[in-house]
Amino acid sequence: MAATTINDLPDVILSNICAAISDTRARNSLSLVNRKFHSLERATRNSITLRGNARYLHMIPICFRSVTDLDISNLSPWGHPLLTLPAPSDPLLLAHRLRQAFPLTTSLTIYCRIPLTLEILLPQWPELRHVKLVRWHQRLQAPLGAEFIPLFEHCECLKSIDLSNFYFWTEDLPPVLRAYPEKSANLTCLNLLTTSFTEGFKAQEIREITAACPSLNELLVACTFDPRYIGFVNDETLSAIATNCPKLTLLHLVDTSSLANERGDPDSDGFTAEDASVSREGLIQLFSGLPLLEELVLDVCKNVRDSGPVLEVLKSKCSSLKV
Numbered sequence: 001m002a003a004t005t006i007n008d009l010p011d012v013i014l015s016n017i018c019a020a021i022s023d024t025r026a027r028n029s030l031s032l033v034n035r036k037f038h039s040l041e042r043a044t045r046n047s048i049t050l051r052g053n054a055r056y057l058h059m060i061p062i063c064f065r066s067v068t069d070l071d072i073s074n075l076s077p078w079g080h081p082l083l084t085l086p087a088p089s090d091p092l093l094l095a096h097r098l099r100q101a102f103p104l105t106t107s108l109t110i111y112c113r114i115p116l117t118l119e120i121l122l123p124q125w126p127e128l129r130h131v132k133l134v135r136w137h138q139r140l141q142a143p144l145g146a147e148f149i150p151l152f153e154h155c156e157c158l159k160s161i162d163l164s165n166f167y168f169w170t171e172d173l174p175p176v177l178r179a180y181p182e183k184s185a186n187l188t189c190l191n192l193l194t195t196s197f198t199e200g201f202k203a204q205e206i207r208e209i210t211a212a213c214p215s216l217n218e219l220l221v222a223c224t225f226d227p228r229y230i231g232f233v234n235d236e237t238l239s240a241i242a243t244n245c246p247k248l249t250l251l252h253l254v255d256t257s258s259l260a261n262e263r264g265d266p267d268s269d270g271f272t273a274e275d276a277s278v279s280r281e282g283l284i285q286l287f288s289g290l291p292l293l294e295e296l297v298l299d300v301c302k303n304v305r306d307s308g309p310v311l312e313v314l315k316s317k318c319s320s321l322k323v
Contacts, residue, residue, distance in 0.1 A: 007034075007036065011040070014036075014037075014040055015040055015043065015044055018030065018037075018040045018041055018043075018044040019044040019046075027041055027045060042063045042064060042065075042066070043066055044066065045064055045066060045067060046066060046067060046068045046069055047067060047068070047069035047070075047071070047107075048061075048064050048067050048069070048070060048071070048102075049071040049074060050070070050071065050072050050074065050075055051074045051075065052075065053075070054075045054082055054094060057093065057094060057097050060097050060098065060101050061101060062100070062101045064101070064102065065101070065102070065103060065104065066104060067102045067104065067105065068104050068105060068106045068107060069105075069106075069107040070098075070102050070105045070107065070108050070109070071108075071109040072098070072108075072109065072110050072111075073109045073110055073111040073132075073134040074111075075111070082094075082110070082111065082113075082117050082121075091120055092120060095120050095121050095124050096124070098121070098124065099124035099125065105125045105127075105128070106125070106127050106128055106129045106130065106157075107128070107129065107130040107131075107132075108121075108122075108125065108128055108130070108131050108132070109131075109132040109134065109162075110131075110132075110133065110134065111134045111135060112133045112134070112135055112147070112166070113135055113137055113140075114140060115140075115142070115146055115147045115149070115150055118147075118150035118151065118154075119150050119154075122150055122151070122153075122154035122155060123154050126154070126155075126156060126157070127157055128155045128157060128158060129157050129158060129159045129160060130158075130159065130160040130161075130162070130189075131151060131155065131158065131160070131161055131162070132161075132162035132163075132164075132165070133161075133162070133163055133165075133166040134165045134166060135165075135166050135167050135168075136165075136167055136196070137167065138167070139167060139168055139169060144169070144171055144172050144175055145172050145173065145175045145176035145179070146172075147168065147172065148172060148173060148176040149176060149179075151176075152176060152179075152180040152183045152184075155183075156183075158183060158186065158187065159186060159187060159188045159189065160187070160188060160189035160190075160191075160218075161187065161189070161190055161191070162189075162191040163191060163192055163194055164191045164192070164193045164194055164195070164220070165194075165195070166194065167194070167196045168194070170197070170200070170201045170202065170205055171205065173192070173205070173209060174205050174208040174209055174212070177208070177209060177212035177213065178208070178212055181212065184212040184213050185212070185213065185214060185215055186215060187213045187215065187216060188215055188216060188217045188218065189216070189217060189218040189219075190209070190213060190216055190218070190219055190220070191218075191220045192209075192219075192220060192221045192222060193220040193221065193222050193252060193254060194222055195222075195259050197222045197256050197259075198256060199224050199229055199231070199256060200221070200222035200223040200224050200254075200255070200256040201221055201222065201223050201231075202223075202230065202231025202232075203223075203231050203232060203233050203234065203236070203237040204231060205231070206221060206223060206233065206237055206240070206241065207237060207240040207244070209221075210240060210241050210244035210245050211240070211244045213244075213245065214244055214245060214246075214247075215245075215247060216245045216247065216248060217247055217248060217249050217250065218248070218249065218250040218251075219241070219245060219248055219250070219251055219252070220250075220251075220252040220254075221252065221253055221254070222254055222255075222256050222259065223253055223254070223255065223256070224255055224256055224257075225255050225276040225277070225278060225300045225301065225302050226255070226257070226274065226276070226301075226302060227274075227276070227277040228274070232277060233253065233277075233278070234277040234278060234282070235277070235278060235279055235281065235282025235285070236282075238278065238282050238283065238285065238286040239282065239285050239286065239289070241286065241289075242285065242286050242288070242289025242290050243289060245290075246289060246290065246291075246292075247292060248290050248292065248293060249292050249293060249294045249295070249320075250293075250294060250295040250296075251290065251293060251295070251296055251297070252295075252296075252297040252299075253297070253298050253299070253300075254297060254299040255299055255300055255301040255302070257301050258299045258301050274302050274303065276300045276301075276302035276303060276304050278300060278304050279304075280304075280305075280306050280307055280309065280310055283298075283304070283307065283310045283313075283314075284310055284313045287310070287313055287314045287317045287318055288313070288317050290317075290318060291317060291318060291319075291320075292318075292320060293318040293320065293321055294318075294320050294321060294322050295321070295322060296314075296318070296321060
């Protein structure tokens with residue numbers, strides 16, 4: 001009697017096993033076992049990062065049609081506008097080929113140096129729910145918000161925007177959110193923890209953003225708690241966040257100085273040289289307004305004195321908080 005091997009398992013079980021493997025190298029090794037495993041691996045892969053030269057259309061893989069998470073931010077020549085290369089092919093043809101190769105894409109990561117890239121690519125996937133923009137080059141001289149308009153024009157199902165690796169001006173975002181109130185109200189995740197900022201989002205901008213996006217579940221913002229700067233975050237800002245976005249389950253407010261390589265050393269008493277303009281009462285009001293909170297980061301980088309009792313309030317008001 002022949003021995004039973006893994007190949008004898010039903011395809012449904014094998015597909016579930018393949019789908020549970022997330023490590024890329026492990027999946028690549030799995031696809032080399034035999035043709036059956038190759039087909040199963042390709043059919044269950046849901047994310048891929050493309051590398052290579054965007055000029056060579058024939059090198060775009062066409063066997064990953066189940067991919068929903070597509071990253072094309074590493075296509076070379078890196079940093080150049082993807083769809084305006086001096087290539088022999090039409091930019092629209094490249095966009096169409098990507099659409100054909102990855103028809104189920106709902107999450108897109110792209111290096112966007114000019115708005116035209118988004119104008120051509122985004123209509124290819126009308127079901128996009130998450131978009132991550134990447135750019136380290138200088139911002140173009142364009143009207144405020146011009147680079148974000150294609151996101152709201154072409155993505156009817158947009159739920160999540162990640163700008164953590166995108167160089168832009170903080171004043172670019174609020175006007176666009178106000179101009180598209182319905183789509184802004186549908187956003188559930190906004191990552192504005194941009195490491196290139198020197199001062200971060202000002203308090204007024206944070207209030208405008210949260211007012212335009214009342215359905216947010218996740219909010220990550222780079223800001224400043226230093227009262228010596230214009231637009232620093234204070235109790236009023238924290239209150240506005242809790243009032244405007246009561247559904248938040250994840251909140252990260254990070255002072256931009258913490259994103260630098262060096263941070264101020266505390267005194268022997270455990271205090272820094274300056275106090276933040278955030279009080280105990282302001283924190284209590286914040287926690288009281290966010291009962292669904294599960295993850296919290298307040299990287300203030302300044303003193304918040306007499307904050308011990310606040311932790312007791314945090315425990316009682318945010319019962320779902322993960323330690």
